Amino acid sequence: MEGIGLKILGALLTTIMAFAVGMTYGGITRKLTARVQNRVGPTIWQNFIDLVKLQSKKTNIYHGVMGHFAPMWIITAAMTVLMFIPVLHPNSTWYSTWFPNLTFHGDLIFLLYMMVFGSLGMALGAGQTGNPNSAIGVTRGLSQMVGFEIPFVLALVALMVQYKTTSIQDIMAIQDQSGVWMMFSNPFSFLAALFASLGMFRYSPFDIVGAPAELASGPVSEFGGKYLGVMMTGGSIFAFIKLTLYVDLFMGGAYSIPELLIKTFALYMVPVFYGWVSPRYRTEQAIRYFWGWPTALGILGVIIAVW
Amino acid sequence: MAREKETTLYIGPQHPGITGNMMVKVKVQGDTITNASVHVGYLHRAFEKLIERRNWLQSFTILCRFCVPEPDPMELTYARAVEEIEGREVPERAKYIRTMVMEMARLQSFMLWYGGQSGSSGLYTLGQWSVGDRNYLLDLFEDLTGGRIYHMYIWPGGVRRDLPKGFKDKALKTMDYIEKRLDEYDKLLFDNVIFQKRAQGVGIIPSDKAIEWGVVGAPLRGCGIKADVRIDEPYEAYDKADFIVPTFEGGDIWARAQVRRIEARQSISIIRQMLDKMPEGEVYNKVPNPMKWKIPAGEAWAKTESVRGEVGFYVVSDGSEYPRRVHVKGAAYTNGVTVTEKILVGQNIADVSFILNSMGVCPPEIER
């Protein structure tokens, strides 16, 4: 019994941390963006304030069942995926007590499927609002996903071939034993995955889903108040998931939480930096971008891994 | 394969991508626009009707509100039309000041355009920079005229008052700063591969049709046609200024952006020249009691070059204290309605806001 209690507590802790880290990163990004734009900018806690406000708004819209369901779907998907991610390195002392959650061997392929669940919920919900902007936004989102999934999957395939395992824990353990991070042992795959991450985070130039000047914020245009708040929460958890997964796969995982924060933050800044200086791509240009160099790098990575 | 369903999409009046308060109704098939129509009238304030009820000088409060981003060309055009009917002379110094004010207005409008063009393509950093730096130009205006946006500085017979003390130094310093910043903007916008990809070959105006369609301003010069009121009919002190009117081939957004890029620098150069060459003397050929000021009967057509293109005023006087008719033909009237409707067809839905910004659509000028 005691074991289960501890596990539930650990799961809760994981969720809260993921949420807090994701939100704070968003806040820090807003602050940094403001500094780049010659402004003072909001506090780094601004996202939390926004969230509290959104939750305290009254909501009286009815857009059908899926309209209510979509935000729940997103947050459920986010939390489910989170449970399967090893937040810290399995050899670390913190891990065995607090963060084992539901990780099991062979979870990489499972994760690959689960990660798109959130977007799917979004698509279903946005589809039912009847707003043409939402519908177009969803189409764009799915097209973009087709774009960046290819280099991403190629990178993961290279990884699995190279280490001959589909378990994230094993991958971390092998990196630890050999002393070389995947990032350095197969740089091409890492680069391919990094390019794919630009698309995943939806910062400029790949913010084509919610492009305000084109689609008035896209899929979420009919969601306000509490719905938007829940979506925001789900989104920040997802950001944490993606970052942690990258750290686990390519940077050898983290032994302690400060180490995790440093590594994830460094990764998070890549799309943010890229976004500051880039205009937005059109949809077909974005797909062409992903199917160009990132895919070539991914294939190269696979070849090297097979070698 | 069955044809995709045609969706009707209303871009505006409430939409972050629209330039002002107007609406573009587009029919889309997939991502491609098959039909576009521009709906205006959301800002109709009946200016031309109201001017009939104001006297000649009171009209100025209304005139500058014709186009919010760039009010000065309106004042100048009206003042020139009134001067032509009345035969009023303008002192030499006032002409130089007017030219300088016009170029300052153009420059601040260019900065706003930088913001709009990059903001509509998702490059928010540049938008924030240029709109923020525009404040320095508005400061100059405030020193000169007392107003940030609306100036009412140019009056029939000259300008309202002389340059304040120390204005020249401050203006030159600001120009140096802006010039430095413009280089930085270019690095961010024009050297950017993504912007080039987005802008080239999009929103093409065929150069053989451009004149017939009534295209004016930077879009026309982007078609390789050298047309600019400042050299076609030099007004004020433009014949004494040394500047080039750039033209580019292609007629797409890229060409229009290039034209504006060079014109912004030309504006800085003209402002410097004007400050340099400005003669001493009177600035205001005083009008009589404005409440009883009558203008002899007559008609006049005056035009000036604004950022968006030529602005024309047809002013009719019947010899009384009140204007009989003041008709405004803003540059955006054709650029923003008929031309935009034509070039939007066949474009991607993602480019609507991008094209509108490059055409310089300013709705209050269309519906007045």
Add this chain to the structure above:
Amino acid sequence: MENKRNSQTIAEYIKNWSRKHSLFIMAYGTGCGAIEIPATLTSRYDAERLGIRGAATPRQADVLLITGYLATKTLKRVIRVYEQMQDPKYVIAFGSCTINGGMYYDSYNTINVLEKYIPVDVYINGCMPRPEAVIAGFQQLQDKIARGEADNGTRYKENLEWYRANQHRVIKNWRMPDYNW
């Protein structure tokens, strides 16, 4: 402490505090005052440090800025936008022309007194208000929210018939869905 909270419960206090510090403004430039909004949001005046940022659609927005005169054609759209916004919502009216018609008092196409058509929280006068004035207006709204006095939405719902009658006087062809909040 009691005094500062103005006899609100703790929950109300926290809610109002967060509302005060996170104002999403509706991206709808209804009139010429909209030209100062970019200036307010960018570097020199930087409204984002007060928690003010843009929102693209009415569902997400808290504050509706009426930036100047309203043509009757726009009034119809503004009412639709306003009714789509979720409670609590606030309205800030810009410029002299929303107060008494300003220089357009005799125009056949612009309304004169905005308050007769939708409730207004804060008026910012001037033509056009400078960014400093805009920020001062926002601060006034923030104070009002913190005191718990900003009840724009409830006022509208309680006096709906009166507002509707006024709106119908201007908008002759009423083809709009009725929202049931």
Add this chain to the structure above:
Amino acid sequence: MLEKEQKLLEILKSAFQVEGKVIRNRRVEIWDHKEMVPAILLMVKTQLGYKHLNHITCIDWLEEGKFQLVYTVFSHTDKLTLFVKTKIDRDPAIMPNIDDIWDQANTYERELREMYGIEFPGLVGDQEFILEDWDEMPPMRRDFKTDVYAEKTFFAQPGREDAQDVRETITKRSGEEIPEFAKKYSRD
């Protein structure tokens, strides 16, 4: 000095027997009947290079019962502006349609139809261009009183009624005297 202008006037006079004059450099005006206007415009567009239609202005001469229409065309080669002017009856106001010569004339004419009630036979496009649900007299006609309409339709803020002359109102309300220098600007 004004050779280009004179030459243009000569050509038009010999082709159409129009009245006209050179106003100043770069400005030429001609007057003709309304039926001839499309023919003149077509000729100057196709043969003389006046390809740019600036706008169509309407001036309401209520006292004469006429509308004056001014077609402004511009030549990018000669840098000359030509005004083709005509007067038409106010009631019924009918004018030949020229949107087959210039596409953008369509919007200009739609605006004139809406604002002045001038009919252009064969003009396509929505009846509403700028206004919406307008059922009064076309508003730009001079006998339409905009202040009366505004008073009837919109609410006036209290205090507007006596504020016709600001200075007078100030004296009346607060008893403050008008300063000496301001008196010369009073309305009467």
